[in-house]
Amino acid sequence: MNPILAVESVGLLAPGLTGWAASRPILTGEQPYSATPMPPPSAVLLPANERRRVTGLVKLALHVAQEAIDQAGSDPQTIHTVFASSGGDSEVLDKICMALTLPDRPVSPTHFHQSVHNTTAGYWSIATGCRQASISLSAHDGSFLAGLREAATLAWVESAPVLLIAYDAPHPFPLSERRVIVAPFGVALLLNPAPDDQRLALLRLTQTATAAATVMADPGLETLRIGNPAARSLPLLEVIAQPAGQWITLADGGNMGLCVEVTP
């Protein structure tokens, strides 16, 4: 199997990183990074009644997914999806756990069905009409790495494009005291096993046993990288933004890492 994947497009939303086009000069170092507050994600894909019901985390994931699809001009119905998130929707889980401490334990049926890790995948498939295979996964801080590897296997086995969406957001109190996520971060990569001329970059993946991940030189971006599992993608995004080829290592200590060679 040819271990190559083309990155067709990127969706990105985090503090100071508002969309791929605006973020690219920051990632190449042409502009300084500043952690300005993240604009609220739009989930225009959803019908208005659903948009009111879903949490900010779901909107974040749908927002970056749609940016990637729009940038590539792809038909989402044809695209497999991988949703990678360490903790999923802690806002919903917090409400359920709080309700369970009250008399008669009034768990909201809406919160309960939104508590599954594949809630975002469900909303995405309903909104786009996509019936393709979809995986929702977690590997704690290694969730982006696991998602990239799974997306690669799907793309290669199915010879079809795969949309990888990684997203995590700060947990509400009191969970926030036991799991620190410093800021919201959502990224979507549209990956194609059959490279064409429109690509942003070409990735070549190899396994590595090293535990040393590539870090960000900018202190603000490094704070983000270590403070949000989805932001572990930043070194990869940085080299995708560069015009010259480089390689980076994604590792989480324990899980097999990935060495990614990135060429234009």
Next chain:
Amino acid sequence: MAINPLAMTAYTVTNALGRGMAAALTALQGGLTGLRRCDFADAVLNAWIGRIVGLEDEPLTGEFTAFDCRNNRLARLALEQDGFRLAVDRAIARYGADRIGVFLGSSTSGIRATEIAYHERDPATGSLPTCFDYQHTHNLFSATDLTRRWLGLTGPAFTVSTACSSSAKAFAVAHRHLQTGFCDAAVVGGVDSLCLTTLYGFNALGLASTALCRPWAAGRDGLNIGEGAGFVLLERAEPGDERILLLGYGESSDAHHMTAAHPEGAGAALAMQQALARAGLAPAQVDYINLHGTATPLNDAAEDRAVLRVFGPHTPCSSTKGWTGHTLGAAGVTEAVFVALVLDQGFMPGTLNTRERDPALGAGVILDNQQYPVKTALSNSFGFGGTNCSLLFGRRNAP
């Protein structure tokens, strides 16, 4: 074109029927349910549950103390049955620990630990008790992390969490990782344990029965929640392999509704058709179907339409939820291992607790156990969010 099959080198299952394969086989063949009136923690619910007796008294200790919670106790308990660890040790010797992946499914992981922590919040500050360890209990990765550490594996590892299809999809994940060379073997499985979130959540949705669940019965009125864990060691099949093989898998999304299955079972049918196509088999070559069969009115009706569309009314099928309850994220592996028992022992389990089939449904559901030399069998797992997975197992030399 048919995929390269994977061999089930070792497998084990632990649930309300007991610990390990012998307990499961005895209960399945004897028609003995593992379900009981709800007696979990301080839950006050008119419900039936599939609880594993004694988990409460078997904490994880020593280097694994941080992982101690109901879900990880269940994972550890299941890992120690049926010589599973010995089989993994042999695989490590053959391939190396870094060439074996761990892919487990779970829906709620160790959320029970968080439920308890919320109950014990500091009355003044609202903080959770300092002994609460989110990463090693509640986080979705924790049972997978425990499993790879327990077995000494360092290959790719993650938790699939797609509600009730989770541990079925773990088989598809493993197949892809072996097919693309990221692994040479994989431990797949799933763990989901009782918690108030699912007991009260399904109750709030009106999907939990106050009686024993009755899949495919006319008056069926909901599911029973169970807990369970199962593990399978998968390796590439060899020429002339006589082990039970994963022949095909199918995955789809309903794109219809968050909790209600597509009324025509469109996504479910797609998953079954994909599994057949990947196995290179025609519907008539499948001897038995283990249904998802949760016993909610809509789910069974949708699955019935899907089975009829793909297989017609004559393929024998049944739901084993009346034995174990619905073990949610562990249902896929639990029923995959039941299918292995079916293939191994030459019998088809009936549909426990159901005495009369709903005349509105048409699939070939059997109510009583039957002796039959099953060579090829399908297992269905569907979940919230419209996620569907079908797995096809059999032996290569099936006539």
